[in-house]
Amino acid sequence: MLEVKDLVVEIGGRTILNKVNLKVEQGSTTVLFGPNGAGKSALLMTLMGFSGYNIVSGQIIFKGEDITNLSVDERAKRGLGIMTQRPPNMTGVKLETLVSAISTDNSLDTEAVAKKLDMERFMERDVNVGFSGGEIKRSELLQLSAQNPCMYLLDEPESGVDLVSIEEIGKTIDELLKSRSNCFVDHNRRGNSALIITHTGQVLDYVEPDMGYILCNGAVVCKGHPREMLKEIKSQGYGECIKCKRGQL
Numbered sequence: 001m002l003e004v005k006d007l008v009v010e011i012g013g014r015t016i017l018n019k020v021n022l023k024v025e026q027g028s029t030t031v032l033f034g035p036n037g038a039g040k041s042a043l044l045m046t047l048m049g050f051s052g053y054n055i056v057s058g059q060i061i062f063k064g065e066d067i068t069n070l071s072v073d074e075r076a077k078r079g080l081g082i083m084t085q086r087p088p089n090m091t092g093v094k095l096e097t098l099v100s101a102i103s104t105d106n107s108l109d110t111e112a113v114a115k116k117l118d119m120e121r122f123m124e125r126d127v128n129v130g131f132s133g134g135e136i137k138r139s140e141l142l143q144l145s146a147q148n149p150c151m152y153l154l155d156e157p158e159s160g161v162d163l164v165s166i167e168e169i170g171k172t173i174d175e176l177l178k179s180r181s182n183c184f185v186d187h188n189r190r191g192n193s194a195l196i197i198t199h200t201g202q203v204l205d206y207v208e209p210d211m212g213y214i215l216c217n218g219a220v221v222c223k224g225h226p227r228e229m230l231k232e233i234k235s236q237g238y239g240e241c242i243k244c245k246r247g248q249l
């Protein structure tokens with residue numbers, strides 16, 4: 001469903017991603033691990049098409065189409081949705097207004113999701129203005145549920161979230177991934193896919209992962225079973241990255 005081919009990205013003249021290759025199959029959940037500064041967020045931002053991420057070479061293929069040069073809104077229309085680490089404040093734009101503006105015609109009950117995420121009282125507030133870290137995550141999830149994409153790019157969905165809310169957020173992500181979108185490639189398979197960045201792996205208590213990648217210094221150095229990878233990272237850190245590169249790629 002999503003394929004990244006030999007992607008090289010620069011920010012301000014510095015190479016941040018160096019020949020990244022990665023695939024996310026339709027209906028699968030892929031996890032992206034890697035140390036701080038490895039380029040994980042940059043990869044998600046590039047996939048979504050944000051400015052400042054200069055694609056030097058390589059391709060991004062989504063549902064068989066080359067989207068490398070498409071704008072953010074064109075990618076969103078095709079079914080890509082993102083939860084970023086630091087979404088901007090939108091002074092003067094109420095959350096309710098934003099949610100109804102991005103709502104697509106779908107069967108998902110956004111009001112019910114707002115209630116479930118305990119976001120009803122935030123609907124009249126300006127988007128992200130004064131929101132706590134956990135509130136921002138819930139607001140982002142609410143927006144994603146309204147957009148109803150079929151490819152979820154989730155950047156550390158559990159960071160800054162208290163232990164009780166992690167369960168709510170994890171379960172909501174799982175439900176969203178299992179919900180109906182209208183942008184599938186193969187209608188005979190489960191549709192929604194995800195590429196999730198996590199350091200702690202807490203979100204994997206609620207979402208079943210299929211494939212994992214480790215990014216180090218802007219390059220994919222390892223791929224494999226995400227739960228096994230997480231265990232190895234927890235016991236050995238990222239020091240084994242290079243060894244893994246020799247062994248598994």
Ligand SMILES: Nc1ncnc2c1ncn2[C@@H]1O[C@H](COP(=O)(O)OP(=O)(O)OP(=O)(O)O)[C@@H](O)[C@H]1O
Nearest residue numbers: 011012016034035036037038039040041042043052
């Ligand atoms: N706008 C920018 N200007 C300059 N450098 C940037 C910019 N955005 C990102 N970088 C650099 O790109 C590198 C990759 O950053 P990125 O945020 O993708 O890392 P990450 O793997 O997501 O890290 P973390 O786990 O800490 O979130 C870092 O060295 C960062 O400083």
